[in-house]
Amino acid sequence: SLRTTCAGDPVTYFVRAARIRREIEAIALAPARHPSVQGIQNIFRENARRLWHWTEDPRVPAENNAAERAIRPLAIARKVSHGSQSARGRETRSVLMSILHTLDACCTDPEERLAKALDHYAQDRNANMFARLFGGLPLYVPTQ
Known part of the structure; x- marks a missing residue:
């Protein structure tokens, strides 16, 4: 992960994070023909102010794996109990x-x-x- 490879080197972290952000933003702004791709692009366009905190603070994870793991037991309970x-x-x-x-x-x-x-x-x-x-x-x- 970016945080692991740049641990202890904040300058490298911020340079790489900024580059990744620019690449993602370019993809989100690029024209797309398929409605599903356009839908994903719209998520990035409409939520831009909420997506990039990790590029400004290495302590903020760039993914939501912890949140996904936290709700997994609830999802399983809902499934086995038929919700x-x-x-x-x-x-x-x-x-x-x-x-x-x-x-x-x-x-x-x-x-x-x-x-x-x-x-x-x-x-x-x-x-x-x-x-x-x-x-x-x-x-x-x-x-x-």
Whole structure:
């Protein structure tokens, strides 16, 4: 990987990352006839501001393998259980898994934090659940 081959040499990393970015951007902007290729190109065109953080910071991975691995158990569970049978069930599962994975990434005991937040909610239905769940945690909030 780029990070591995350029470890300890930030100048080389940034030069190579910039070259890779230019090559990808050229492909994304090149004319294409096939609708599937055009669709992929549009992903790069429409999301450009979100795609290139890895070229500016070697600590940011250029791929989403960690995210893919993190959701694999959920995908398998959904498959073997035949998924949620309703739109509301799918949305509930999606929200719960997002909360649990975020807590798992940001705090040492996600189950305890979730349990305390739910206990607090049982006592006060007007409680700010976001603040209860994530207050004081180092969360990344993208800027526009």
